[in-house]
Amino acid sequence: MSADASPVQYEVVHTTEYDYSESVAVSHHLAHLSPRVLPHQQCLHHELQIEPAPAVMTTHSDYFGNPASYFAMQGAHKRLTVRARSRVSLEATKLPSPSDTPPWEEVADRTALPLEAVEFLYDSALIPASAELEAYARAAFPPARPLLDAVLELTRRIHDEFTFDRKATTVRTPLADVFKSRRGVCQDFARLEIACLRSLGLPARYVSGYLETAPPPGRPRLLGADASHAWLSFYCPEAGWIHVDPTNNVLPSRGHVTVAWGRDYNDVSPIHGVILGGGSHTLRVHVDVLRVEEI
């Protein structure tokens, strides 16, 4: 990365292709494919190209403020292609110095938290807190340790102690199994760390987005760059939500494009649908994130 902190522009193309063994008469879909607008991230352009053309297509802002698109197919089709094209501009995020952040126990007092943080304290369907995970997390959270400092250590431990393995898990693999096998993908590491933080009473949310596909020469290619990526953010008083990526052990900045956040994957899954008919189907997903100067 160039040393300066100037904004970076990316062109993101996220393609999802369904092939059905039999014709589909009707299907309904909900997509989270449009990047959020954030203080450090602008969405310059976004369009959703759907083939064949959907009968209905609308967009609303969901409960968490993510742009969400509903579309429905009402004519017989055997293939569905959804291509999301976005152009975003990212600036480097400003982070507090870890030692300046408050002792973690102060943050774990829910009566002092703002409403938007309380929302992310509780179990959700895919991320249940547990005594086991709390015990795992505790090692990084000795009394009075500054919050960011502790989170960084937890992130590093997860990165070091867990193996990236595409074949080990699916979206539905219980978290306890991930913890036991010590293997998984970005989604698993994100929810693992979220569960650790929530077990301690710290608000944490699940973030979905993208990584740059081919980083500039000399920089390592990050894991999870050829598909949707997932990490998390946790609430830190004054600083607000701080993003951490346990898969790559980094603090996301100009290299992570944020699309949506929620309590877990279910709130932000890039695209899901209820399909009537169609027999079996195969699914292909492809993500390209290119720096604009390279285009």
Place this chain on the structure above:
Amino acid sequence: MKSPTDVHGVTAPWRLFDGYHSPEGTYDEMIAASGELRPHCEGFVRSVEALGRHEFTSRWEGAKRSIRENGVTYNIYGDPQGMDRPWELDMVPLLISPAEWRGLEAGLIQRTRLLNLILADLYGPQTLLATGLLPPSLVFSNPAFLRPCHGVRVPHGIHLHLHAVDLARSPDGQWWVLADRTQAPSGAGYALENRIVLLRSLPETFRDCQVHRLASFFRAQRDTLMALAPKPHDQPRVVLLTPGPYNETYFEHAYLARYLGFTLVEGGDLTVRDRKVFIKTLEGLQPVDVIFRRLDDSFCDPLELRGESSLGVAGLVEATRAGNVTIANSLGSGVIETAAIMPFLPALCRRLLGEELRLPSVATWWGGQAKELQYMLEHLDQLVAKRAFATEGREPIFGKKLAEREKSLLAAELRARPDHFVAQEQVALSSAPVWHRHKMEPRPVVFRTYVAAAGDSYTAMPGGLTRVSGTHDIPIVSMQRGGNSKDTWVLSEGPVSTVTLLTPPGSATRPERAGSDLPSRVAESLFWLGRYAERAEHAIRLLRSVVARLTDRDTTDPLELAALLRVLVELKMLPERFAERVPLRELEEEMLSFFFKENPHAGLRRTLNELRRIATIVRDRLSIDTWRILNQLHQDLRLRHGRVQFDDVLAHLNRMITDLAAFSGMEMENMTRGHGWRFLDVGRRLERAMNATSLVQLALSAGSSDSAVLEPLLEIADSSMTYRRRYFARPRLSPVLDLLLLDDTNTRAVAFQLAALSEHIRHLPRDPKAPSPTREERLIDQAIATERQVDPHVVHRDGDKGAQEVTALLASIEANLRELSEAITYYYFSHAELRVS
């Protein structure tokens, strides 16, 4: 109460409450602590006593019979007795005095208004959370808070259209709210059915007591729901969405749908197109304006709510977001069903309504608050702990009944997940007299009543469902546990207005939308109802022809019996060995086995069970009398092993045939000739034609010389009388074939079925653009053409070769009919929309 004395030597008048004692320290609903009758109950008690013990008892028996016959049931999960359990109703209603009702009514309506405003806030600005009037964790950790429904506008700001409140009375006479049901409250239909049964059983008493009617409540509810169509028009379509026949209260879904005039639908009957909701009917998609749901909200939309649910309608949330459909109660309204909200209601009431809360809730502590958690932990012995959120279970945990170890486990769980627990004071329920073993006995009661949106406000049901605990020492009242119930009479000071929903006075009958509301799924069920009814009758007739010959051995022709047995073996109704000579005793055993176990060869029981299951699905389409007949058939099937001798079997089969004949009579005489009736009759005709063709083929394969099979054949086809009247002779093959196959005046003949099918098929709804003739028309025409080629004399003339010729034609007809059944299924019933993910 003082016992009556018999000083003058005449029989003492009957006293209802002789020997009645309510438990010390409880409030009894009828008898005051002094032993005197409460004043508002005097009229009722005098009126019942005037009937006399004998009359009262016989009316009670009548009431029980009517509940059984009407098939009022409650499904108990895991009930070994089978799915349907008859509803239980006590003859003595809970009586509420006019003055008491005024207070209750105001309190109930206030509570509903309050809960509605809380819902509007939680799914809107969330000011209550921001200001701390409600702890955010109570909402955010609650699985019933449905985030996708946040921000969805509801017509007229009504989230809560129907609210149920469970009330209990403490020893000092004060009513307390035990629970609120805000999502899809059950029981209003049972309350209505209880009222109807009691009204018929005690008409004089009901009149004398000046009891408020329930009809105006249901009418207000219905009219309000209809008026809430997002785009008001003349004939808004309201559907009642049920999870289906396996739900515990399916009876009342069907009952209420019929009573309110709404179409009963399952999720699969609805579809979302262009962000609008439609019902899939025979005549295509018809728009739906309002959904009155009995399906829990998290199951309502697999796209946005619970992904794995197959009971809901994909895209429903989006349809509400677009403002194209009204759902009652609004999706997400289950969030305030939690008892955890109760401690906050007084302050919320002051803030939102500027009033004091009128109806207190039973003392409740929510573990999500530090001090309350501490109190709960210290007083577990005296409290009843519960999961705060119904999705995690509703079972109460009685602290005092726990062993030390269990108690410490509970305490540990409370500390680990405090938000997920509430504790409540153990309520001493009031008692009410229940008629049990020929006398009155006190039982704990809980009174569930309802509040419904009525125009811009709310109205409380003057009455409700009073549930009775099974014994006097169990403080839990739950229908799921198999309790008894009571009607509830709210007494009026003056004469009551009489309104009935069945014939609204002064209003013209709304024109029937001829058949257009018939969901494809219902049409399919009616089709199979017809097929199974016919299949059952056919099987029973076959069995009867065997049983009759076994019962009356002296006059039985052994050749006939042997020929008949061979037919049954061919039909796989009997095991192979019966084709040869077997001891009659063994045959008798086999016949009995048809009733007592799933007979692998015939599945008569399976057919009858399937008939019952399908009838349950279309229950709202069947008249009460029709249902009663089917119910009788079901009862007749329930023979108890050991109580039945072989000699009874014939009478039994006769009774079942009479039941089925009554059913088809109802179908012919009492069903409107809409599409529903046509599909039912198509099913019946198809089945009958196929049974007849296959039976005749079997008879022919037995060899044209074997005339022994002809008499049973005529019997099974219910054509013996006709034959005898016409030919005055022992049956001969050619005329029998003519009668059973070609005679289109014989309602049992194949020709008659084919003509009827042809007529039906030409009247079924059709896409006008579809090519003519349709596939169904082609198939039935083919079958009729084949049937006309059958020459019964060829058998007589050409012997076996002739028999083969007829058999081939019959096989072709049968194949045609099977294809016809598939064609109808494909065109009319298949939604071509199997869900894959």
